[in-house]
Each structure stands twice: as structure tokens, then as C-alpha cells.
Amino acid sequence: MKILLRNYEGWGLFTLKEGKPLKIISYFHLHFFSNGSAEIQCDLSKAHTRILQDFSSPNFTYFSMIGIIEDSEYFITIDELATIELNKLLVSSSIILRSKYGDFDAGIARNGITNLEFFGCYYRKKDDKAVLDTVDLKFEDFVLQIQRINNYDHVIKEIKNSQIANVTAEIIVPVTLGNRESREELIEDITHLLSFAVSNEVLVIYRDYYLSNGDIFFTELLCRHDVNFSNSIPILPINHPIPCNLEEFLKHSIPRYHEYRxxxxxxxxxxxxxxxxxxxxxxxxxxxxxxxxxxxxxxxxxxxxxxxxxRRSIERNEKIIQQFFDKKKIKIEESVMKELAIKVAFPHxxxxxxxxxxxxxxxxxxxxxxxxxxxxxxxxxxxxxxxxxxxxxxxxxxxxxxxxxxxxxxxxxxxxxxxxxxxxxxxxxx
CATH class of the missing domain: 1.20.120 (Four Helix Bundle (Hemerythrin (Met), subunit A))
Structure with a gap:
């Protein structure tokens, strides 16, 4: 069983990545699932089906794809897909959707993360109610937020019953073209720490980049291949609002994590x-x-x-040597006994x-x-x-x-x- 997270369709150009040159234009349906897997279903003609049969290898046949999402302003690029059936391909690389218009300079990145069960430290207004669902991490020049998704309670209940991973929260951070890469690395580091805190796989599976006017300019779907959820007991009690253990944990652990990672x-x-x-x-x-x-x-x-x-066994040797000389009623200086213990100790x-x-x-x-x-x-x-x-x-x-x-x-x-x-x-x- 898989939970569909996003769905796209349009026209794509599929190019064989190795062997004889082959390009196929086909209408496609892209399904991106909550466990980080993605599949593409192609509407192939009989002629294309016969061509693929001739070109297919005994194991997998690999393609790349560029295309246009129907009724939208977005191009789509996928570096690697592998055939699992003649008209179905498994995506094995990130999926990039980019607006046809303009350039990205600055905006907000919303990173969807899996399996994080937590209480926020700060209230957010939602449906005319104040909801405790946000954690703020203050850095020198920006604030990073971890925020529950809107249907958080339903999703948490669903993943616990089904054992299928799903997005439960977003990491929201301001980003520019110049610092995008470093912010993505910081978010990946935070997900490792969150994984430890909840004893589960907390992974980014999508990144949506919003312009200042609120439009999505760029989306990256990260194919993680079957992220798991486990009903494990967490390490830290972060599912309680007071005290805010999650914020305190991240505030102190991020610098040390970077020091020893x-x-x-x-x-x-x-x-x-x-x-x-x-x-x-x-x-x-x-x-x-x-x-x-x-x-x-x-x-x-x-x-x-x-x-x-x-050196190995020094303390044990000291005791044995001391017992031997005591039994023989021979007095030995402590420094001599220690030197003997070192001489006969295993050197590793x-x-x-x-x-x-x-x-x-x-x-x-x-x-x-x-x-x-x-x-x-x-x-x-x-x-x-x-x-x-x-x-x-x-x-x-x-x-x-x-x-x-x-x-x-x-x-x-x-x-x-x-x-x-x-x-x-x-x-x-x-």
C-alpha cells in the first residue's frame, strides 16, 4: 500500500541513457508517494511498445526525461528512470519542476519532512484558533521554523496504523539564490538530529521554493525509495509542549553536531x-x-x-605480579612492579x-x-x-x-x- 502525495501529468521526451540512440515522446502520469518513491505511467502507442521491447535489457532500461506539466507554467526534468514494465518507470533521481517564467532570487523554502511526531513551542493562528504547532530556531541572520502540517493529527494516526511513512511537518526557512545550498545542508543536518530524537526516519522528501508574491517557482521531489515508519519509543520526550524539549535539544546539539559529525x-x-x-x-x-x-x-x-x-592488561598484570611476590614473601618496589607489568603486557x-x-x-x-x-x-x-x-x-x-x-x-x-x-x-x- 502506498499513499499518494502528489500527482502530475503532461508531455515528456524520454531519452535512452545507454546503448543505441532512442527518443520517445509520450503523455505521462507521475505519481509521487509519501514514502519517497515515484512512478511514471506512459501512454505508449503500439509502435513505441514494440520499439521498447527491442531495446529493453533483461534487467532495467534507463531513461532521462524532460517535459511540460499540462495546464501549468512548469517544466519537469528527471535525470534517471528505470523501466519496471513496458509502460511504467520507477524514478531513481530527484524530480525537478521549474517555472517557465522569471528567475529565483529570494523567497521561502518549505521542506516536507516525514515521521516527526512533536509538540510545538509557539502558537500559530489556524482556522480562527491558536494552535501550538511551531518550533522556532533562531540563527544569526534568520529564523528557521519547524511546523506541523495542517492535517497533522489525521496523518499521525494514519501512519501509526499503516506503518507507512508520510509528511507530518515542514521546515520553513528564508532562502536566496546565494545561500540555498548551505540552507539545504543545514536542514539535512537537522533531520538527522530529529531522527535521533524520535527514533524514526525523518527525511526531507520535497522542497517547495516560494517567491515573495507567494507563487511556487521551483519544486524538488526527493526520491528516497521506501522511507519506513516504525512504532519505536522515542529517545526524547518531545511530544509534550512544556518544557519545549525539541527546541532546547536542537539549540544545543546543532553546534556540537557540526563539530563532531x-x-x-x-x-x-x-x-x-x-x-x-x-x-x-x-x-x-x-x-x-x-x-x-x-x-x-x-x-x-x-x-x-x-x-x-x-597497553592491554597492565592493571591485571600488576595484580598478578603483586600476588606472586606476596605469596613468595618477597618485597618489591612499586615502580619495579609497574615496569614488569608493562614489559609483559600485550602491546595493543x-x-x-x-x-x-x-x-x-x-x-x-x-x-x-x-x-x-x-x-x-x-x-x-x-x-x-x-x-x-x-x-x-x-x-x-x-x-x-x-x-x-x-x-x-x-x-x-x-x-x-x-x-x-x-x-x-x-x-x-x-
Whole structure:
């Protein structure tokens, strides 16, 4: 099942992208769906059908298209389409609709985003009522708004019942020709942070650019190929108006996200969190996904070279050496004992060493149970399941919570979050 979001029709010129030269003019119907997929249905003549049969490959045949939307002022451009049937093509690139008239200099961009369930912090007048549906983020020279769509309540109910992604909000931002690219990048960054907050895929699937007179000059439909919705428990309690957790979260996390996004691969960590929180997968897989995120963080931190990781087993060796000499009733200076421990220590740090250093660097609390996740991970990898005497749910929650605490610390978050546990309690962080 798919939910139709937008529908266009008109005349298009379809050009074969590889092999023999082929161009076909056909009337088309474009269907853009709420999960980010798009299809084009062509009205092909029998002659065109025979030509396509001759040119089609065993797998997919790729075309590009330019055309005109019927009864409108818009051109349409699509860089890549793939045939799935003789008269049906799957769109595999962005779809651009551009006005035939004038040039875009400055205006407003409205970016449709999926799966965001939230309460606003500010009221907006709607149908003679004041509705709490907007979040304002103030930057140096502009204000960015996150705003619920008009039929938000209906759409939220629908996606929860159907598990099909849909647009629930728009990110609205002033834009000029000169700063359009940087604003789009900022919005993409914000959607990653929102994805973490709600533990769902929050993605931009359309961008509408409005001129100052209110006309749409330019539209980009972003084909994401089956964006999913999951009834996961969110990470942050942003579905409550007071206090405005969403605004506070974004205000503090955006600068830190930009600081560590690439060096610590924060986008990967975020999607480890989202996938590990899916209610549809086994506990062993949830645990392994979470622990892979923890390992990724530790490895990325090590690659930054911000600290010396101790040689493996030094502390353990110190204890063993001290016990040996005590048993023999031989006194040994502490400095000599430490030197012996270093000499016989394995020269490479183990994962626990990496975890201790990386977690300490960001003041992330941890204990022996967190360190023991390493051995649990090894058990699952080798046996395919938790050992019977251990509580799988409790261990999975511990791995999930450690990964969540890592991201909250890196993003400099202060406030309530929803701890993975039976009952999913809200607790203060840090």
C-alpha cells in the first residue's frame, strides 16, 4: 500500500541513457508517494511498445526525461528512470519542476519532512484558533521554523496504523539564490538530529521554493525509495509542549553536531540507534546493532589521536605480579612492579581500553556492567544467542542505553530522555 502525495501529468521526451540512440515522446502520469518513491505511467502507442521491447535489457532500461506539466507554467526534468514494465518507470533521481517564467532570487523554502511526531513551542493562528504547532530556531541572520502540517493529527494516526511513512511537518526557512545550498545542508543536518530524537526516519522528501508574491517557482521531489515508519519509543520526550524539549535539544546539539559529525560519524551512530530500537527485530540483533554503534564510536575516537590508550592488561598484570611476590614473601618496589607489568603486557589496547578512554573523554558514566558488554557481544557472535542464564532484555537495554548516552553526551544535551527499560522511564540527563 502506498499513499499518494502528489500527482502530475503532461508531455515528456524520454531519452535512452545507454546503448543505441532512442527518443520517445509520450503523455505521462507521475505519481509521487509519501514514502519517497515515484512512478511514471506512459501512454505508449503500439509502435513505441514494440520499439521498447527491442531495446529493453533483461534487467532495467534507463531513461532521462524532460517535459511540460499540462495546464501549468512548469517544466519537469528527471535525470534517471528505470523501466519496471513496458509502460511504467520507477524514478531513481530527484524530480525537478521549474517555472517557465522569471528567475529565483529570494523567497521561502518549505521542506516536507516525514515521521516527526512533536509538540510545538509557539502558537500559530489556524482556522480562527491558536494552535501550538511551531518550533522556532533562531540563527544569526534568520529564523528557521519547524511546523506541523495542517492535517497533522489525521496523518499521525494514519501512519501509526499503516506503518507507512508520510509528511507530518515542514521546515520553513528564508532562502536566496546565494545561500540555498548551505540552507539545504543545514536542514539535512537537522533531520538527522530529529531522527535521533524520535527514533524514526525523518527525511526531507520535497522542497517547495516560494517567491515573495507567494507563487511556487521551483519544486524538488526527493526520491528516497521506501522511507519506513516504525512504532519505536522515542529517545526524547518531545511530544509534550512544556518544557519545549525539541527546541532546547536542537539549540544545543546543532553546534556540537557540526563539530563532531564527520570525525565521529554521528549519522552512522544515529541510525544504529534507530535500527536497534525497531520493535520488529530479535533481541540479539538489537544488542549487536547497539554494540556495533559503541565500537564505531570508540574506533572513530581512537583515530582522532586524542589521548594515549594504555597497553592491554597492565592493571591485571600488576595484580598478578603483586600476588606472586606476596605469596613468595618477597618485597618489591612499586615502580619495579609497574615496569614488569608493562614489559609483559600485550602491546595493543583491547576494546575495553578503547571504551574507557572514549567514554571518559566525554564524561560519559560507565561501570563494570557496561564493560562486560564486550563479553556478551562475543557470546552472541559465537553462539548466535544469549546464554540461557542471562537476562537478554536487560542486557539489550544496557547496550541501547550506553549508545544513547554516548550520543546525548557528544551532542551536549541536558534534559530528560526516555531510558530503555521496562516501562520506559523518563530520567534526567546527565
Amino acid at each position: 564527520d570525525n565521529l560519524d554521528l549519522n552512522a551512530l544515529i541510525y544504529f540507534v534507530i535500527n536497534a530500537n525497531s520493535p520488529l527485530i530479535a533481541l540479539e540483533l538489537k544488542f549487536l546493532i547497539s554494540f556495533t554503534g559503541i565500537e564505531t564510536f570508540c574506533s572513530d575516537f581512537e583515530s582522532l589521536g586524542q589521548g594515549v590508550i594504555p 589496547p583491547d576494546l575495553k581500553d578503547k571504551m574507557r578512554l572514549a567514554l571518559s573523554a566525554f564524561s560519559i558514566p560507565f561501570d563494570d556492567d557496561d564493560m562486560n558488554l564486550v563479553s556478551i557481544r562475543n557470546e552472541i557472535v559465537h553462539n548466535g544467542q544469549f546464554k540461557s542464564e542471562k537476562n537478554p532484555l536487560e542486557l539489550t537495554f544496557r547496550a541501547q542505553n550506553l549508545l544513547i548516552r554516548i550520543l546525548l553526551s557528544v551532542l551536549n544535551y541536558h534534559g530528560k530522555y526516555i531510558k530503555r527499560s521496562i516501562g520506559y522511564r523518563q530520567i534526567e540527563f546527565p
